[in-house]
Amino acid sequence: MARKRGREAEQANDATVDKMDHDGDSSSDDDMDIVNVDFELFNYDPQIDFHGVKTLLRQLFDADHQLFDLSGLSDLIVEQNTIGSTCKVDDKANDAYAFLTVLNMWEHRAKTPVAQLIAYLSEKAKTNASLAAVVPELLSPAGGGKNVVGLVLADRLLNMPAEVIPPMWGMLIDEIEAAVEDKEPYEFTHYLVVSRGYHEVASSLDESERKQKKPRGGDEAQLLYFHPEDEEMRKHALAAGEYAFTKDDGSVADSKRAFQEMGVRPQGFMMLIEASRFEGAVKAIGDYVGGGGA
Template sequence: MAKRKHPEADATRQKDDEDDSGSDEDMDMLDVDFEWFDPQPDVDFHGLKTLLRQLFDVDAQLFDLSALVDLILSQPLLGSTVKTDGNESDPFAFLTVLNLHEHREKQVIKDLTSYLLSKSSTHPSLSQLSQLFSSSSSAQVGLILTERFINMPAEIVPPMYNMLLEEISWALEEKEPYNFTHYLILSKTYTEVESKLDAEDDRPAKKKKQKGSKSEGGETFYFHPEDEVLQKHAMLWGNFDYTKKDEGTSDSKRAFQEMGVKPSGHVILIDGAKFEETVKAVGAFLSPS
């Protein structure tokens, strides 16, 4: 299955020089060339494992991430990595899709589906997942896994989704098993919590400034801004608590703010027939103004 890859793109990152005045002169502009590549079995194992560990957060230890990376790399003509220093460098971002039905006998997929089922049983908003994963279901679910380092610009996301659409189209022409009835996107969100360090030092906490959605536990914020658009086109979406508990995690993740950060798992289910229009909406939302 032939495929085009490696388009180059320019993106601009903004860096605050840490001056408190807030004027335009305080922002330095850094131009970075990003390149999109096919997953490389000989190069990307450790980089993808690092990104998966970030995606699953404290629950990463519940899964055989090495086996999951091997599965991703077993389909190198599907999915993308984003790099800044050529094909032999480590990926800063990736996106791929796995056929949960096709790989249902693999232990890491069994573990993942069991994990998601356990979350759906305790969160009413996710209850429909149990029907999709039942033995009697004819659904072909594509699990989308995507993650990027926190300082990567969101503008790299639309090309990865557009390439995925193109790659799935080519795969279907070759009669490969990617005719998905549903796409399940695994992501993560966070809520702000009072910092224990601030409480100990009697320091005032900074007010929230980011935009998010409301939940029972307070305002929810997105690690991936595209999730806001994906949810608008979704059949269902919802957050869930991680299985593992890490009491120190809220303060360890607060690099850019005074409040503590409590991450949560997040899933979004999209009808396969609406996936293309959803990808277009993501592109419009994240396109540079």
């Protein structure tokens, strides 16, 4: 399996990010410097990546992260070191800026972290008409006997350029293909991608403002995406939809204000993609992000 192990010096992409030049007091556009940053992909290393992955998992599951054994889940991910990638800057020993992996939900169904996720995602899927029609059955013991679902977990720091993400997805496709050839348990019938989005909500800080301001799209606010590639990948999904976090009481919207007028209420989001369409979905997000979707 050497062809999927020896990629630790490969560069994911030469992504360009903006960084403020702090030499001087001026904050005008003239003070913006362009800094080239080399992001690199690495295999998981249990001695290095546990804490970085756990931090990103906490971000991925937002208010509900406390419902899961994140330490156990992080161990599963980093021990699976020939499937998935971390994305880092400068050195393998640094914390991950982004991660991507897939777990066999049937293979690991008896392990506490995966059992928790199966129960959680099954219940959340029942709250969304699109997801309810297929996800709970697929994740049930009966459904798992006939289908094998790959649970895709991915997140990144919010200021990461989206251009670094397509190489991670492309690498995942190659690794899964190689693992299947080696008779490892990664031959899936479906992929369940767990992500998150948000709604803009009227601020509760000012009563008059709250009465005057409405979210975009009126009372039924449209789901917005933290990850632009999710919007493109959704087009290839058999089922997709959002769900409310269990631990979110709505009071944190103002503390997550991304806009001056509006608060931000995060939502869970998942997509079920048939294996036959997964590679096409990955190619589509590469085209989308590469075409200026960031």
